[in-house]
Amino acid sequence: MALQRARVRRIVLTAEDLDAAEEGPGTQLSLDPEREARLRIEPVLDRLNARWGHPVVRPTAAYRHVS
Template identity: 60%
Template sequence: MARKLTLAVRFADGSTVERSRALPQPSAHTDDLRVTVFRSLDSMAFQRARIRRLLVTVEDLRPAGEGPGTQISLDPARENRLSLEPVLDSINSRYGRRLAGPAGAYRKAS
């Protein structure tokens, strides 16, 4: 479980900006990590910047057993995504990377 994320942004001129942000609670869920990255990127308030590279580093890792426990959520869609995530991870580790993912990530058949 991650407790902190660092976002490094490299620009076209070679300069780099780096920001770290602690998660509100330790998490290993993709949605929580993605939201934290987007919030960090939004807080930098780039206006028409020519970005060449985004590097996200997960820091202060802890074993899942040391986590804060399970928090009851009132958002059924989030709960469904969180319960589906370990299943997708096991399918991808067994049959190949990116074989399965959230339905919204795949293009519709034409």
């Protein structure tokens, strides 16, 4: 049995119905789900910190580990 792993060699992106740059910013595409999750949580953290004071809420990676 010749089992070989498939490799992604190319990704093609087609853009349609583009708006002019003057109409506002677009959305940056990312293929990294961890980065996308961090980008989605940032506005939520900003709103919580604005309401309750700055370093009240931070990403868990910002906290030091205590043994």
